[in-house]
Amino acid sequence: MAAMGSYLKKHTEALVKDVGIEPACQLTGKSKATLGRYYSDHAEHADRFMPVDAVAALEEAASYPHVTAALAELKGISLSFDENRRNTKEKGGVNSDVIALSQRFAMLMGEYQQSIQDGVITVNEAKRLLRETTQLQKVLIDMKLHLEEETGDLSS
Known part of the structure; x- marks a missing residue:
């Protein structure tokens, strides 16, 4: 469980940094300190994880669904997007x-x-x-x- 928790926390941090800390606070209604606790690797925060509604709000604004992808990878599932998110504007x-x-x-x-x-x-x-x-x-x-x-x- 500890390794899985650490993995999820790293992806939670990537999600928050993808969106930006200030916008993440606005989207989730959480403070910087609270968001930081969700991805902190300190022992006192080991059992704290970001709520699903906050993950969903941030992933809507992010360039990539970091936490959802991490959960899928942990379960051996691959994801595909249902909306077009091109790496480039080129359509070839x-x-x-x-x-x-x-x-x-x-x-x-x-x-x-x-x-x-x-x-x-x-x-x-x-x-x-x-x-x-x-x-x-x-x-x-x-x-x-x-x-x-x-x-x-x-x-x-």
Whole structure:
């Protein structure tokens, strides 16, 4: 449970930072201190988690559903968006997605190569790798949506 709690807290922090602390306070009606407690890794806050209604309000404003995606990953579920959230304004279909996928993967591998050079991946390096992984995941979701659109299969 401790590892799962820590994982959820890290994604809660990513969600709040994605939206911004001030807007997050306004959207949830919570103070900065309260929001901070939801993702604090201190022992006294180990059992505090953000309420679902606050998560929903923040994920509506965020660029990515960080907490929902984390919950899905913990359960072995993959998500796809029901609204179009393109990585770029370009509409080229699957061919453009393949190019974007290649570019994102190259960026991830570049980050990995830099991170592993000294044999240790630091916390900051891990955060950069996580950001690139998340961006790669977004491209894959776009590609999945395009493939479903082209095949007429919207039931995966």
